[in-house]
Amino acid sequence: MLKPLRIKRYTKYLFLCCCLAVPNLALANFDFNANCLKAYQNIFELKLATARQLIANEKKVHPNNSIVPLLENYVDYFYLITTESKTEFDRLEANKSARIDQISDDDKTSPYYLYAQAEINLQWALIRGRYGAYLTAAREINRANNMLQDNSKKFPGFHLNGKGLGLINAVIGALPDGFLKSTLSTFGLRGNLQQGLNMLDKLAENLPKSSYEPFYEETVFYYAYVLSDVAKSPQAYAKTMKYTARIADSSLLKSYLQAYVCTRNGHNDEAIEILTNRPSGAYYQAFPYLDYLMGIAKLNKLDYSASASFDRFLQTNKGVNYIKDANLHLGWIALLKGDDAGYNAYAAKAKSSGYTYQERDKQALNDANAPVPNKNLLKARLLFDGAYLSKAAELLNGTNADDYTSPKDKAEYYYRLGRINDDLGKDELALANYQNAINVGKNLKYYYAAKAAIQMGKIYEKSNPAKAKASFNTAIGMKNHEYESSIEAEAKQGLKRLGN
Structure with missing residues (x-):
């Protein structure tokens, strides 16, 4: 079972706001006030509709608060992550320039001035990279890095700079040779994976002891991603579970992070338990990927009821990723149940539907084009993946x-x-x-x-x-x-x- 909630009750927000609202943190038009903190917390619980309403209220009361465009960008970022929709990405991308313009016209003496612009650039770069738009992503990463480096010199006590810089260092340091790495190199960007990991680990360890504690979940979100997907660290499971333990059980993002790291690191039964008990309801952003993840976890223990999870994912998913892989897994289930015709039908779907932005979809296409897998080896592969x-x-x-x-x-x-x-x-x-x-x-x-x-x-x-x-x-x-x-x-x- 997930550990009980230790912190984060909304009754703490006025206190936290007071901690943050000191002269070097919240100047006139960069006001991370109690309402903004509440919206921010809802974003990181994936209660995006509630966050949008709180942000709309803030705009009415404080129309010049330049924390608002940053929060709006967070909402778009997590909306696009959870929907995986290229159509929505194309629609929402136009919001970026207007938000940057509002922030860039504001108080240059605030530590949030460069930080907020860097965050928006970095978020769009991360989303853009999912669709192969590497040249623009490289420019945004370079822009974000320069802003955060400048901000670190101007405001060395503003700990949030380390979050973006740690992420950039780790990702660039682990990039394979190719177009994105060579493009970033032309900007003079040379990452260091271990340095990035150290920066994020230090933040995750120390933020709860500081007035920056409300930004803890975001730091852990990026750190867990780097540990599992970038560094492929043997410590990914232990550190992710350690640092997510203090996040509220009402956070759907917590369930995602924990289940993801469990499926990637040999804690398959724990992943199934977490996904089974994840928070649900109308307040939460739809997240079809979690059904896909449940299908993966169940099939890893040769539980063929996984087909229901994959079917649900395919029915509710409006995005472009994991479609090939879900169809291939349905094909494997058919094959292992002795339905060769069913396997061939799903393999055909894996070839014809979906896209190949993600590595799993690329591999699914390769597998679908390969000879029919040996059933014994397929079972061994799945069981190994589940540890x-x-x-x-x-x-x-x-x-x-x-x-x-x-x-x-x-x-x-x-x-x-x-x-x-x-x-x-x-x-x-x-x-x-x-x-x-x-x-x-x-x-x-x-x-x-x-x-x-x-x-x-x-x-x-x-x-x-x-x-x-x-x-x-x-x-x-x-x-x-x-x-x-x-x-x-x-x-x-x-x-x-x-x-x-």
Whole structure:
């Protein structure tokens, strides 16, 4: 069960407002008053309709308060994250310039002057990046970074600068080589993943002890994203659960963060429990992705009732992402239930519907175009993703490589067995499995061999830096396979850790 609510009752807002409303924090037209704080809190509970009403009231009472356009942008940002709608993105994007204009005409002596503009630029860059608009996103990231750097020099005690700077450092530091990274480099931006993580960790640790405590949830939101998706940190689960524990159970964003990190880090049953008990009602922004996430978690334990969650996602989703992947998962359910025709029908939908902005949709398209998956390997893959390691090992240990006829299946067999033994702490077995995956799959278009080399490098990091370096370089040397850019980036991070 989720831990009980420890803080955040609206009766505290007047006190918090007084803490914030000191001369260097809330000057005339940047007034983060009690009403604004209440709207901000509702945004981070994903009660967007309530937040919109509070913001509208603030505009009537204080039409020149330049915190309002910042809050309006937060609402748009989370609305677009939860809807995944490219159409809504195109409609709402026009709001950006008017908000920046209002803020840029205001009090230049306030720490919120540059901070608010930087936040708006950064939020639009993050959304834009989801749709591949990398050039404009790079410009916005550069603009946000410059503003936050300037603001840090002018107001070194304004701790909120560290939130955006930590995020920018981490994301740029982990970017694979490609258009976005090269474009950012032309602006002189060179990130550092560890530095970004350190900045966000320090903020998450210290904000509750300061007058900036109301901004804690936002910091944790970005920190959890960086830990899980950017750094792929082994500490992602522990740190996310630690820092989200003090957020109100009434926050749907908390349920999302916790469930997401649980599904990504081997706490599958906990994810199902969190999603089952998540807050609901008319006050909350619709969030179809959570049904998709429930489907993933259920199927990871081979619970075929997952189909209802995927169906609900496809029926309520108005966005462009995870459509291919949801259809592919429905196809897997059909296949595992013995319905080959059903699998073929869903695989066809995975090819024809949805988009490929997200990596999961790109991989779903690859899987749909590949030969029909081996059922035994598919079950092992799903069980491993849910961290049901003993069950997955039992499945594969009952077979051997000769039971699989195609090179693809042989490579996957060794790779899956390697991952299972790796997570079970059986390093020598894992290394042998990974080497076999490389031997069989190094010239195939599938990711198994390159990812096996990455995993070998991580094992060797603990005891043999030279072999670790060789393994990471092996991964980099493999070309023309799935996930090539992200695997290469992961290998380069490994080399960086080794001091190369």
